[in-house]
Amino acid sequence: MGATLKVQVGAADFDAGEEIRRVQALTDSIGGVASFIGAMRSSNEGRKVDAMILEHYPGMTEKALGKIVDEAARRWQLLGATVVHRVGEFVPGDQIVLVVTAASHRGEAFAACEFIMDYLKTRAPFWKKERTSEGDFWVDARDSDEQAADRW
Amino acid sequence: MGATLKVQVGAADFDAGEEIRRVQALTDSIGGVASFIGAMRSSNEGRKVDAMILEHYPGMTEKALGKIVDEAARRWQLLGATVVHRVGEFVPGDQIVLVVTAASHRGEAFAACEFIMDYLKTRAPFWKKERTSEGDFWVDARDSDEQAADRW
């Protein structure tokens, strides 16, 4: 059976519960659904952040996410997966990204969910700019994200 | 800051979206929320399962889950966590368990969520009995679950 995979990029907020329910409803062969929500924090590396702007490369973003999800579905025999990534302007507490993965067993669902997040962080064309009281700053890529992606 | 931890055991179904929202709302220091939902599958090791009965040891169950969640919160500096485990009778597709973990960064949230599931599977006093067309059978403990718990 092929997995039902969904990728969505846009400014609109998402309802994690609703997205999870949609994946759960795909088939009763699903034994485990893992999910992850990334949110904007009120501080980053010690400095207070008032707002964040997320820029992306329209067109390539969707392709890159699609490839990452396909790869995860193949490696862990997923029964379903959803990725929603928001772009635009955010304030602390706002949701940014959602990943949902479903498999027969929990190990596959967890691994695929973490793989998608690690790959998305290092391979999908998104860029964050933080707005602070001292000005706007582009966020630097983290070596730890690169190392996380290299595990797989 | 202490983490807000919740453990609930009972027959009632849960709303994963609502539980996730509650954890997200705890603090805007949360950068990542990982979650897992375990569900009843329509077949197990090749045989069709019509229903499942989940028995537990009231009192000890809550204590055991509480200890597992405390340990996870300490190891990964969680900002919040919720575990809901249902008991009683289930049919395929029914939700059984929910784990939600929140931390500043995704690595901690993922690790804690998987740790809680692995420990819960091998240390919390729950027992599953499957109802099939050939009779009722107690589910055997899986070596792979024991190995998963031994990783941590």
Next chain:
Amino acid sequence: MIKVLFFAKLREALGQSELRWPLAAEARVEDIRQALVAKYPQWQEALCAPNVLMALNQEVVNAQALVRPGDELAFYPPVTGG
């Protein structure tokens, strides 16, 4: 007196979920298991199976743990929740 509990497959094998057991002074979990089997020889196989687990006052223990009057002692098979 102590309370002794049995769960799941073990409960069904013994045909009993709970019993009161006289205990005047402290004893090891293993002593109590042997006393139970002495009284109910038909329990030998199920209750002494190598995979049987024990909890004392709702904490996992091994067969050498000390049980005191008033305690709650449980025997059960490997767990399968989640």
Next chain:
Amino acid sequence: MIKVLFFAKLREALGQSELRWPLAAEARVEDIRQALVAKYPQWQEALCAPNVLMALNQEVVNAQALVRPGDELAFYPPVTGG
């Protein structure tokens, strides 16, 4: 003609998000970068920084990839989504 795109910090450093660049026959990504810098010397530092990434027709490539007329070529800094 090809379309050349710049994103995020690099876009701001160059003061430009998109341009059309004449290309009659195929050329390597690196050749195009050098031609851009020859025309806009002030771009040298930002466009030739070692961490600048490239995508050709929305697929990640290295500087040796072949670009053909009609292609879409993008230069951008390391990504920071998620």
